[in-house]
Amino acid sequence: MTAYGVLRSEWVKFRSVRAMLGCLAGAVVAAGSYGYLFGTAAAREYLGASAADRAAFDPTETAFRALVLVGVLVSAVGVLAVTSEYAAGTMPVSITAVPRRGLLLLGKGAVVALTTLLVGPPLALLSFTLSQAALAAQGVPSVGPGDPGVPAALLGAGLFTGLIGLYGMALGFLLRRSAGAISLGTFLLILPGMASLFPKPVARWIVTWWPSAAGARIFAVHPGTELLTPLAGAGVLAATVLVLLCAAVAVFRGRDA
Amino acid sequence: MIELRQLTRRYGEVTVVDGLSFDVRPGVVTGFLGPNGAGKTSTMRMILGLDRPTSGSATIGGRRYADLPVPLREVGALLDAHAVHPRRTAFDHLLSLAYGNGIGRRRVEEVLGLVGLADVAGRRPGGFSLGMKQRLGIAVALLGDPPVVLLDEPVNGLDPEGIRWIRTLTRSLAAEGRTVLLSSHLMSEMALTADHLVVIGRGRLIADTGLEAFVQAAARQGVLVRTPDARRLAPLLRESGATVRPGVDGGLMVTGLSGAEVGGLAGAHGIVLHELTPRRASLEDAYLELTGDSVEFATSAAGVVS
Numbered sequence: 056m057t058a059y060g061v062l063r064s065e066w067v068k069f070r071s072v073r074a075m076l077g078c079l080a081g082a083v084v085a086a087g088s089y090g091y092l093f094g095t096a097a098a099r100e101y102l103g104a105s106a107a108d109r110a111a112f113d114p115t116e117t118a119f120r121a122l123v124l125v126g127v128l129v130s131a132v133g134v135l136a137v138t139s140e141y142a143a144g145t146m147p148v149s150i151t152a153v154p155r156r157g158l159l160l161l162g163k164g165a166v167v168a169l170t171t172l173l174v175g176p177p178l179a180l181l182s183f184t185l186s187q188a189a190l191a192a193q194g195v196p197s198v199g200p201g202d203p204g205v206p207a208a209l210l211g212a213g214l215f216t217g218l219i220g221l222y223g224m225a226l227g228f229l230l231r232r233s234a235g236a237i238s239l240g241t242f243l244l245i246l247p248g249m250a251s252l253f254p255k256p257v258a259r260w261i262v263t264w265w266p267s268a269a270g271a272r273i274f275a276v277h278p279g280t281e282l283l284t285p286l287a288g289a290g291v292l293a294a295t296v297l298v299l300l301c302a303a304v305a306v307f308r309g310r311d312a
Numbered sequence: 313m314i315e316l317r318q319l320t321r322r323y324g325e326v327t328v329v330d331g332l333s334f335d336v337r338p339g340v341v342t343g344f345l346g347p348n349g350a351g352k353t354s355t356m357r358m359i360l361g362l363d364r365p366t367s368g369s370a371t372i373g374g375r376r377y378a379d380l381p382v383p384l385r386e387v388g389a390l391l392d393a394h395a396v397h398p399r400r401t402a403f404d405h406l407l408s409l410a411y412g413n414g415i416g417r418r419r420v421e422e423v424l425g426l427v428g429l430a431d432v433a434g435r436r437p438g439g440f441s442l443g444m445k446q447r448l449g450i451a452v453a454l455l456g457d458p459p460v461v462l463l464d465e466p467v468n469g470l471d472p473e474g475i476r477w478i479r480t481l482t483r484s485l486a487a488e489g490r491t492v493l494l495s496s497h498l499m500s501e502m503a504l505t506a507d508h509l510v511v512i513g514r515g516r517l518i519a520d521t522g523l524e525a526f527v528q529a530a531a532r533q534g535v536l537v538r539t540p541d542a543r544r545l546a547p548l549l550r551e552s553g554a555t556v557r558p559g560v561d562g563g564l565m566v567t568g569l570s571g572a573e574v575g576g577l578a579g580a581h582g583i584v585l586h587e588l589t590p591r592r593a594s595l596e597d598a599y600l601e602l603t604g605d606s607v608e609f610a611t612s613a614a615g616v617v618s
Contacts, residue, residue: 057414064412071400071408144395147362148452151389152409154361154378162412312362 061153061162068140068149069166075135079170082128082178089121090182094189101195114190114197115205119274121182122212123244123267126219129174130240133167133223138233150312160228160307164221164300171220172213179212179274204276207285211273214289218270218296219244225299228307243267266295313338313491314359314460318368321354321515328354330515331368336493338459341486343506343523344495347603351515352495353391356464360389372460384413384456390449390463398438402429402448405437410455423451443474450481460491467501479505499599503527513603526598534567534597535574538587545583552577557601563587565597 069075097117101109140146153159183200190197198205223240230236247268250258262268263282272278272288283291314336321329329351336342346352357363359370361377372380372387380386396405406420424430427447437445446466453461463482467475482505486492496502502509502523509526511519519526536559539545546556549566552573559565566574571590578585 060414061412064408064410067404067408067411068397068400071404072397073399139397143397144392145397147357147360147391148395148409150362151360151377151387152384153412154380154383311357311364 058158058162061158062165064152065136065162065166069136069170072135072139074139075132078128078132078135079174082125082132082174083181085128086121086125086178086182087185089124090118090185091189093117093120093182094186095193097186098190098193098195101190102193112196113277114187114195115202115208115276117190118183118186118198118205118276119179119208119212119271121186122179122215122274123248123271125178125182126216126244126267127241129171129216129219130223130226130244131237132171133220133225134227134236134240135233136163136167136224137227138231138236141231142233147312156308157304160304164224167220167224168217172217175213175216176209178216179209183209202276208274208276211285211289215270215273215292218289218292219267222296222299225296225303228303229299247271264291266292313373314462314493315371315374316355316359316368317370319355319358319365319370320367321351321358321363322366328515329358329365332512332515332517333368334510334517334520336491336510337508338491339486339489340507341482341492341494341505342508342510343502344493344510344512345499345502345599345603346495346497346512346518348497350497350512350603352497352512353464354515355512356389356391356462356493356495359462360387360391362391382413382456384409384415384458386456386458387460387462388453388456388458389461390446390453390466392464393442393445393449396437396440396445396448399436401434401436402440402451403433405448406451406455409452413456415455419455419457423454426454427451442469443471446470446474446478450478458490460493461485462493464495465497466494467496467498475501499596511599511602518602534565534591535569535571536563536587536589536591537566537574537578537585538563539578539583539585541583544581545578548577548581548583549574555601565591 094117101112104112140149149159150156180200183205187197187199200206200209223236226236226240230239244267247261247265250261253261269283269288270292272283273285275285278284316332316334319329319332320327332355344352354363358365359372359377369376377383377387402424403420406423407417410416410420421430424433427450429444429447429451432444437448440448450466453463466478470478482492482494486507494505506523508522509519510517537545542564546564549556549569552569554566554568557565571588575585575588
């Protein structure tokens with residue numbers, strides 16, 4: 056029962072569940088299509104804007120917007136890595152094979168984190184490329200992947216998706232049901248998109264501090280001073296995920312399998 | 313060797329396992345018997361570290377399951393044959409469990425052959441029959457070639473051929489010197505498979521005895537008595553030290569007195585007898601007598617005796 060053995064075991068489980076591979080395929084579609092749609096929408100807005108607004112236009116802002124939607128699918132991958140076992144009834148079998156539950160959770164976490172971390176940058180690049188192509192097609196200013204700040208944002212996307220994958224996994228351990236964990240996970244992720252529905256101070260707080268909004272600061276190429284810096288944003292998301300993982304460990308170790 | 317010491321599990325007010333203490337020894341098949349809901353599965357889950365005992369302990373060779381360094385090499389278990397991911401191939405199912413315990417692909421192929429699933433190794437168990445799933449579950453239990461094997465209701469729902477296969481397999485595992493604990497609620501199956509019996513009811517130990525001793529105790533003579541005056545006769549029989557249970561068709565099944573003694577007693581009190589037949593109680597009878605008080609959803613017995 057070595058960490059390496061548990062890691063291999065979890066990888067065999069991961070690659071044989073089709074729903075998770077489906078979510079990853081969905082993430083590719085979402086990154087591409089929404090990247091293009093957000094780019095097109097931004098171009099339309101630019102063409103109708105005043106000269107002052109045009110001067111302030113930042114083409115990188117639209118480049119990674121699709122990643123929040125990608126996050127919904129990535130978190131579902133994390134959820135399913137756990138809930139597929141509960142649904143099939145294989146969790147007791149898994150625990151008899153690896154009765155050190157912390158180690159089992161760690162192995163699952165490593166597989167989820169590595170997979171979702173690795174898919175982040177290519178998905179970000181896809182969204183970035185299509186959004187900038189959409190801008191360029193309408194003659195709107197756009198940037199290339201080598202421009203200052205962009206490579207860091209692209210790599211940062213891996214950190215974002217990796218953390219979101221673990222976030223989903225923690226929810227999976229806490230709730231044990233696919234439907235519940237995926238709906239709650241999705242709701243919490245896209246909550247900042249509904250911030251304008253809340254009173255101003257609350258909205259302001261959500262946009263700044265809500266973990267998924269803070270985490271999305273990782274892709275800010277020109278962060279400005281109004282919101283968190285990319286590093287601080289990543290810190291907020293990472294801290295939230297850590298708390299959820301600790302809760303998952305405590306619950307998973309404490310309850311009957 | 314599995315050791316249970318005052319093992320207890322409560323869920324709120326309900327005590328599912330109540331101070332169980334017994335040993336399961338190597339080299340024999342130990343049948344773990346009890347009516348549905350007696351606490352057999354809970355006990356096995358506690359042995360495997362899946363459920364936490366409220367108090368007491370269950371150990372394997374002196375160690376708790378969770379403390380075993382390579383558990384599948386020490387203990388193999390089948391709890392629920394349906395516990396397979398429908399889309400993960402039989403081979404991958406086994407491989408995922410093997411890797412965590414440092415067991416390689418060759419052993420996975422080997423156990424698949426051992427349980428007769430080599431031809432369907434690459435197929436998804438979603439379409440497996442219960443018998444095939446049961447074999448896959450047994451393959452999991454045998455993966456680490458463990459000296460201790462626990463099987464929970466392994467013959468439930470199997471066809472006669474599958475039942476015979478399990479019987480032969482468990483006998484041979486015990487013959488190899490392994491510790492085998494086999495749970496069932498069917499006495500008839502145990503009579504053919506087990507060497508030793510642990511009987512529980514409502515979470516409590518009822519019997520911990522060799523099959524031979526159980527058979528001898530069960531095989532004592534009984535007498536079937538038929539009388540229109542059962543209400544008078546039954547208490548008289550009890551006063552004379554007999555055990556009286558309702559028999560078939562309103563008769564009385566009497567144990568502890570010979571036919572002559574029953575007839576004499578009836579005659580002395582002027583009770584008319586319609587029938588007086590010596591009967592050998594079956595194993596099933598003995599088992600039902602033992603667990604009669606502990607059946608979870610008992611149907612009320614015919615009112616004759618009460």
